[in-house]
Amino acid sequence: xxxxxxxxxxxxxxxxxxxxxxxxxxxxxxxxxxxxxxxxxxxxxxxxxxxxxxxxxxxxxxxxxxxxxxxxxxxxxxxxxxxxxxxxxxxxxxxxxxxxxxxxxxxxxxxxxxxxxxxxxxxxxxxxxxxxxxxxxxxxxxxxxxx
Numbered sequence: 001x002x003x004x005x006x007x008x009x010x011x012x013x014x015x016x017x018x019x020x021x022x023x024x025x026x027x028x029x030x031x032x033x034x035x036x037x038x039x040x041x042x043x044x045x046x047x048x049x050x051x052x053x054x055x056x057x058x059x060x061x062x063x064x065x066x067x068x069x070x071x072x073x074x075x076x077x078x079x080x081x082x083x084x085x086x087x088x089x090x091x092x093x094x095x096x097x098x099x100x101x102x103x104x105x106x107x108x109x110x111x112x113x114x115x116x117x118x119x120x121x122x123x124x125x126x127x128x129x130x131x132x133x134x135x136x137x138x139x140x141x142x143x144x145x146x147x
Contacts, residue, residue, distance in 0.1 A: 033090050036061045038099050041117045045133035054138045056080060057126065063087045064103060064113075066126070069138065077140035086111045 037059045046069075047055040057066035065085030069078040086103030094100055094114070102112045115124035122133040 033092050035090055037064065037089050037101065038091055038093075038117060040097075040119065041099070041115065041122060043135065045122045045135060046137045047131050047133050048136070048138040050138070054078060055131070055133075056083075056137075057122070057133055058083060058085075062089055064089055064101065069141070071139070072142075075142065077142045078138065079142050079144070 041059045042061070043059060045057045045059070045066075047053075047057075049055065051071040051073075054069040054071070055066060056069055057064070063085060065083035067081040067083050069080060071078055084106065086105040089101055089103040091099045091101045097118055098114065098116050100112065100114050102110060105111050113124055113126055115122055115126075120134060123131065125131075
């Protein structure tokens with residue numbers, strides 16, 4: 001007799017469990033790694049720190065490189081020092097214009113940085129310092145190293 005009362009309860013319980021399990025979403029997978037750099041970050045970015053503290057960063061499809069800009073008063077312009085950075089870059093999106101980049105430097109050491117990028121601004125803790133960059137150069141940029 002008791003068996004007949006328990007049977008329908010088990011069926012109802014199993015049915016409720018299966019319906020609830022369909023409605024529960026599975027946890028999202030970790031962010032996907034992509035080869036290269038984010039398209040929005042590609043190109044040259046400038047940090048306008050005046051005549052003594054300006055810098056540039058260049059993002060290509062697979063490299064990140066940058067260095068200081070040196071102001072030459074006689075020419076009223078800046079020269080780019082030779083760039084250094086890392087290659088074989090990959091990245092993952094962290095959400096809301098934030099990206100985590102990883103690459104290998106010339107000493108075969110892995111480097112990483114987290115950047116925030118919009119169409120007009122790039123910011124992040126680059127080379128150990130928080131800096132903001134824009135697409136606009138701080139002044140005239142000359143080719144070569146004409147010191």
